[in-house]
Amino acid sequence: MPKINSHPKDQELNKLAQAAKDKKAAFGEDIDLSQYAMTSRPQEYVKDIATLPSRQKERLLESGIDPTGENRSGTYLQVDHSVVHCSVKQEGLELMSVADAREKYDWMDEYWWKAVSVDADKYTATAALQPHFGYFIRAKAGMESVFPLQACLYLGKDMTSQNVHNIIIAEEGAKLHIITGCQVAKDVKSGIHLGVSEFYVKKNATITFTMIHNWAEDVAVRPRTGAIVEEGGVFLSNYVCMKPVKTLQAYPTCYLNGRGATARFNSILVATPGSHLDVGARVILAAPDTRAEIISRTITTGGTIIARGQLIGEAAPVKAHLECHGLQLADTGVIHAIPELLAKVSGVEMSHEAAVGKIAQEEIEYLMCRGLSKEEATATIVRGFLNVQIEGLPTALKQEIDSLVSKLESDAL
Numbered sequence: 001m002p003k004i005n006s007h008p009k010d011q012e013l014n015k016l017a018q019a020a021k022d023k024k025a026a027f028g029e030d031i032d033l034s035q036y037a038m039t040s041r042p043q044e045y046v047k048d049i050a051t052l053p054s055r056q057k058e059r060l061l062e063s064g065i066d067p068t069g070e071n072r073s074g075t076y077l078q079v080d081h082s083v084v085h086c087s088v089k090q091e092g093l094e095l096m097s098v099a100d101a102r103e104k105y106d107w108m109d110e111y112w113w114k115a116v117s118v119d120a121d122k123y124t125a126t127a128a129l130q131p132h133f134g135y136f137i138r139a140k141a142g143m144e145s146v147f148p149l150q151a152c153l154y155l156g157k158d159m160t161s162q163n164v165h166n167i168i169i170a171e172e173g174a175k176l177h178i179i180t181g182c183q184v185a186k187d188v189k190s191g192i193h194l195g196v197s198e199f200y201v202k203k204n205a206t207i208t209f210t211m212i213h214n215w216a217e218d219v220a221v222r223p224r225t226g227a228i229v230e231e232g233g234v235f236l237s238n239y240v241c242m243k244p245v246k247t248l249q250a251y252p253t254c255y256l257n258g259r260g261a262t263a264r265f266n267s268i269l270v271a272t273p274g275s276h277l278d279v280g281a282r283v284i285l286a287a288p289d290t291r292a293e294i295i296s297r298t299i300t301t302g303g304t305i306i307a308r309g310q311l312i313g314e315a316a317p318v319k320a321h322l323e324c325h326g327l328q329l330a331d332t333g334v335i336h337a338i339p340e341l342l343a344k345v346s347g348v349e350m351s352h353e354a355a356v357g358k359i360a361q362e363e364i365e366y367l368m369c370r371g372l373s374k375e376e377a378t379a380t381i382v383r384g385f386l387n388v389q390i391e392g393l394p395t396a397l398k399q400e401i402d403s404l405v406s407k408l409e410s411d412a413l
Contacts, residue, residue, distance in 0.1 A: 013118050017128040020119035028249040028278045031220050033122065036161035036192050038130050043082035043156070049075060055186060063181025064212045065152045076151040080160055081132040092143030093176075094136070098165055101136035108136075111167050115198040115226030115255070123222040127163040127196045134164035134196070139174035139205070148177040148210075155184040155191045155219070166197040170205035170233075177208045182215065190218040190246075197225045201233035203258065210238040215245040217274060223250045231258030231287075241277065242270040251308060253282045256290040267296045271303025271333060280308025280338070285318040285348070292320040299326070300333030309352070310340040316347030326356035 024030050046052060049060070049067045057067040060077075069075050074088035074095045088095040102108045118128045135151050155162055170176045182193060193215075201207050207227075215221060227235045235254055254263040265281040283292040294309040311320040326335035339352040367377035 013113055013128060016119040017125040020125040021122055021129065023119065023121050023125065025121040025123065025222075025249065029247050029276065031123075031192060031222070031247070033126060033161060033192070036159055037157070038161050038163070040080040040082075040157055040160055043079045043084045045083075046077070046085045049077055049085050059154075059183050059186065059214075060152055060181065063152060063183040063214050064179045064210065065150050065181045065183075071147045072150050073145050073147045074149040076135045076149075077154065078133055078135070078152070078162075078164070079154045079156045080162060083133055086135075088149075090143070090146055092140040092174075093145070093149065094138040094140070095149065096136050098134045098136045098167055099131075101138075101167065108167070111169065111198060111200055113198075115200065115228050116196055116224050120224060123194045124196060124224050126161075127165055127194045127224070130161075130163055131165055132163045134166040136166070137168045137176070137178065139170045139176040141171040141202075142173045143171075144175040145177045148179045150179045150181070152181045152183060153193065153195065154182075155188050155193065157185075157191075158188050159190050161192045161194065163194045164196065166195065167200075168197065168207065168209070169200045170202060170207045172202045173204050174202070175206045177210075179210045179212070181212045182221075184214070184216045184219060188219075189216050191216075192220040193222070195221075195223045195225075197223065199225070199227035199235060201227065201229040201235050201261075203230045204232040205230075206234040206236070208236040208238075211240070213239075213241040213245065213248070214243045215241075215248075217244045218246045220246055221248045221250070223252070225250070225252035227252065227254040227263070229254065229256050229258060229261040229263060232260045233258060234262045235264075237263075237265045237281070239265070239267040239269075239279070241279070242268065244272045245275050245277070247276045247278075249278045251278075251280050251282060253284065254292070255284050255286060256292065257286050258290075259287045260289045261287060262291045264292070265294045267298075267307075269296065269298045269305055269307070271298070271300040271305045273302030273330075273332070275303035277303065278306040278308070280306075280310070282310040282312070283320065284312045284314060285320060286314045288315050288317060290315070290318045292318075294322045296324050297327075298324070298335055300328055300330060300335055302330040302332045304334040304336075306336045306338065308338045308340075310342065311350050311352075313341075313343045313348030313350055314345065316345050318348050318350070320348075320350045322350075322352035324352075324354040328356065328358050
């Protein structure tokens with residue numbers, strides 16, 4: 001297990017983290033971390049994840065992780081507190097645990113807790129004081145991903161806390177595509193995941209990051225994410241959570257610091273009965289000619305969704321749009337959309353659109369007049385609303401999403 005490093009910069013960070021170890025988040029439910037285990041039995045390293053038990057491979061596929069490694073440029077798998085597999089195929093791409101990267105590169109301090117504050121709340125502080133690895137991904141200058149790189153953070157033991165810190169760097173002109181899946185073993189019902197992720201998009205580089213969350217009814221999840229984008233850089237984030245989870249709180253912040261930088265956040269959220277999802281994104285447009293888009297599609301079948309979004313214009317000219325659409329398929333569910341626009345200078349162009357409601361009867365009747373049954377019409381509307389079109393997902397995961405959509409259709413009826 002990684003240990004807190006002792007060099008001066010880390011000592012200062014540790015002091016800040018120690019001071020924040022009981023600091024609650026700005027919003028959302030507070031979690032008692034003392035009920036979760038911070039240590040676990042080491043897992044054996046696996047040279048080829050295709051040799052994993054069938055049941056575990058099936059779980060990986062549900063989160064977009066292909067155990068064969070075909071059409072993937074690299075694979076990282078962490079189970080609880082152990083890195084059990086790490087391999088990379090493409091030249092110009094580096095993949096390793098973040099602990100190994102810190103040992104290998106002195107310059108890692110330039111990226112360590114720079115996009116996320118170590119003292120933001122007790123969850124970031126815990127990730128710093130009691131770390132459990134996490135991955136380091138670096139696309140060297142000019143490198144373009146032939147296939148997506150895949151990474152999985154897996155909870156294999158009940159009532160465990162997994163505290164990871166990920167660093168992702170796309171150097172100048174690089175194009176990097178990542179599919180990350182978060183998953184639990186079939187017999188795991190409770191646990192907590194604290195995931196700190198820092199993204200650095202250099203000049204004219206692109207990172208496409210797709211996150212698939214498959215948790216369990218009593219799992220708590222607290223991601224803390226920051227992205228810094230330089231001139232002409234692009235950061236694209238796709239987030240999908242369609243399975244039960246007890247409580248999820250995520251509010252990534254992207255800083256567009258270079259002229260012409262772009263950020264897009266797309267999220268697809270389904271809140272089942274008993275789930276509480278507080279998810280959003282914030283983009284700070286700090287340089288001229290920057291662009292941003294935050295789009296969320298939310299469905300409740302009985303759970304609660306708070307869909308946040310904030311655009312902050314600090315330079316001109318900039319253009320940005322925020323869109324929150326919710327579909328309520330149960331009378332007991334709650335959807336709360338909170339779109340925010342903040343202009344700090346003149347000359348910014350920002351807009352938002354928010355809509356929450358049930359499937360309109362006239363829409364169903366319109367499709368039925370064209371030969372569809374009521375069930376087919378409802379299915380068409382739900383599928384069109386979710387519009388899950390994410391590059392690089394394996395067939396098994398697409399089938400899983402189709403299966404979930406089919407269940408939503410029946411709930412809508």
